[in-house]
Amino acid sequence: MIFPLNAHRNLLKCKTTLFVQVVGLCLFAWICQWVAQSVHSIIPGSVIGLGLLLLLLSCRWVPEKVVNKGSAWLIGDLLLFFIPPVVAMTKYQLILESYGVELIVCMLLASTSVLLGTAFVVDKLFKFERQQRLNHIASQRIQIR
Amino acid sequence: MGLGRIMSGSSLGLMCLLLTLAGYYISKQLYLRQQRIWFAPIIMAPTLILLTVVIFKIPLEDYFQFTHWLPALLAPATIAFAVPIYRERTLIKRYPLTISVGVLVGLCLGVGSSWMILHFTHMPAELSKSLIVRSVSTPFAIEATRAFGGIPELTAMLVLLTGIMGMLICEPLFKAARIQSSLAKGISLGASAHGAGAAKANQIGREEGVIASLTMIFTGIAMVITAPVFALLF
Known part of the structure; x- marks a missing residue:
């Protein structure tokens, strides 16, 4: 009985990580959009955020594993968001x-x-x-x- | 039928959210089992949901009551594109010239063809202006279309149609034009049919798929940044 319980716990952990990562990316996106709007930037906040995250990843200030699950879900289910x-x-x-x-x-x-x-x-x-x-x-x- | 008259506002709104989620995830699961093009989520999910809304005459304000937060996830999805760029940096460093020229050519041909449509057909301005950004991925297209005076909702639909068309016409065209290199297939699919093209390219081969997704992202970014400049031409 230990194995199925463990598998269940792992699945739960996996889903929690995904949820936390998606929420984190959403918060980051909304901060970027708010900043872009308040300085009347021509480039939209989401694209500025993309550049910032790429910079953070390249400088290794943010490790890839902190965002990989959330970003994979957001990109994989993109179609759902524009229905x-x-x-x-x-x-x-x-x-x-x-x-x-x-x-x-x-x-x-x-x-x-x-x-x-x-x-x-x-x-x-x-x-x-x-x-x-x-x-x-x-x-x-x-x-x- | 007029479901709007039978059910109260918020329960109908909740039903619409469930309908959208179910329509999307069911078609996704179906496509995993049956790889037929008509089951592709990009074709089946919007058709199913649109038909339900039209047949049951669901008022749009009820449909949007709870589903309006779904498009809010487009901005975080845009930011998420940083991860594949970072992950495939070695591939980008291998063909920097080819990728950047491919992105530029795709962008210019997309905007150029729209310019022709705008000037040589009699379509209403709101429709032809929403057409300009059709070949880039939706989160970028919705941002860029404002610069041209397009309507976000129409743009979303035209982007979807362009993706479906690209998926359907690419293979006969590649055969007819004798395009064989995986880079050419991937870049042209990503630049002309965004996400749908990238999914199609993934079926052709892994390298084609990665290249197509990268091109899709770069074309989107380039479109958003150059839109204010291109808008001066229209």
Whole structure:
């Protein structure tokens, strides 16, 4: 009977850590948003917060394990958070009904151009950058010899 | 049916929150078992919830009574993106030029194509202005759309549609254009179809998935920062 109890306790501990991390990230986000609003920053508070957290992680002032579970949950369930705004689009039903076909055709053409254009440029550049890196490694080997 | 008349405000509001959570988690579980594209949470969850709200004529103010705190989690989710950037720093250092040029090209093509739509079609301004930021992830798009005069709710829906389209069209397009390198597939999916593209890229391969998520995050950040400048063009 000890094992299932232990497993249960571990699960509880896991959920508590997740909850604490999410609450911590929320508090951090709302502080950043409040500061950004009060100084009338052009860059929104959430993006400033992203930069700050990245800085803290890079300088190792905040260890990754303090935020990893919470951030994984927030990113993994991102879709859930914007379902309410999507439901609110029923307010604009009339516009969407009258321009629906035009909208879909435009969006398909635009998405195709973004997807293909980016893929094409990156494909060319990738070959160039890989060649550069190989040349660099080769020159280093020659120096070592 | 008019559920709004039968139930009182707050119990209906609570029902809506439960409906949203259940719709989302059920479609997520279903997709884990049946990997069919129509079961993908990005398609199934919003469709199920929207249909329920429309069929039962649930008033929007009741729907939002308890669900309004869900979008409040978009800001902490934005901050959470710092963790994958930090974790994949070696991958970023390996291809700095390719990734940054990919992000810039994707961003410019996205805004450029929107400019064409705005000037060559007769769609109402509120719709075409909400379209501009459609190719970046929702938390960034909702912030950036204000600079262009778009409507956050319409933007959220257009972002969702763009993601679904990107998922559906990417494979035939890659085949037709003979795109083979994993970097090109990942970056173009992340830059054109944000989270949905990243999920699709993850199915193609692990490296494609990581690259797509990174591109999605960088394109989002770049969009938010450059939006006030791009807005001058519109």
